Amino acid sequence: MPKQDHGAPRKGWHILITGASSGIGAALAQYYARPGVHLSLWARNQERLEKTAEDARSKGASVETRSIDLSDAEASLKAFGETDDQHPVDILILSAGMADIRPEGALAESADVALKMSMVNFATPVALATEAANRMAKRRQGRIGLMGSVASFHDLPLATVYSGSKAGIGRFSTALHAAMVPYNVKVTLIAPGFIDTPMSQRLEGDQAFLVPVDKAARKIARAINAGRAVLVFPWAFQLTRALEAILPRPIAHRILRGLEIMQHPSSS
């Protein structure tokens, strides 16, 4: 007997995914792609986005793409309003993100990177999720997935802005979940460990419990469909979180300062 697919979308659903040109967003697009499903796929790189779109169309989905830079929150909000007016969004997945760490030899990330990452990883997703939640609550239906990270569990000296932006999105997401439950809008925080995507492939260093991207997409879709408040995976990262919580902070920080991770430049 075929295994039941607990993340499968209903016929007629409209699913909007940011970060659909690569990695987890692209894998989610392929997961959801099937006849009767409409996908709106967003990212900056039109060529890579078209590749995801073509693959999804070949599986029977109808697909629209939009090239958009999430560091422009106003343009992103306007685009969301237009898309939702045209065809109400049933599932919004805010997967896009950037993950630049402190460059080798630098004392901290640059202020430019800090500002851009705060917009892409935090401010714009927060604005989009808030707009979507208000619209979905009026319709008494909807699902929103926000992309956090297990990096948010730790004070990472190499990635202060990344871990900070993901911690912010984490608190926002669970608070929005609490606010939206009465209106049948379910908000899910996704907090993954290492997933095998171009983002993690830029890193040199140990990547414990690395998860294949297709497996990650299935897990994420299932959690969103179930309306879970939080998905942390692999589960072992709950242990590192608990460990940091019980260690005296100076000791935890000394250990975290010793982490050696190198990051290759981004291709985009």
Ligand SMILES: NC(=O)c1ccc[n+]([C@@H]2O[C@H](COP(=O)([O-])OP(=O)(O)OC[C@H]3O[C@@H](n4cnc5c(N)ncnc54)[C@H](OP(=O)(O)O)[C@@H]3O)[C@@H](O)[C@H]2O)c1
């Ligand atoms: N991979 C991991 O190990 C891991 C672990 C924990 C959390 N995450 C989170 O999961 C999410 C997806 O990451 P991934 O692994 O799939 O990375 P990825 O393969 O590098 O994909 C990142 C996506 O975000 C889009 N993006 C980046 N900056 C953007 C901007 N300014 N405007 C619009 N789109 C932008 C990229 O598209 P364009 O370049 O075409 O714009 C791309 O589609 C991120 O939020 C990341 O922080 C990943």
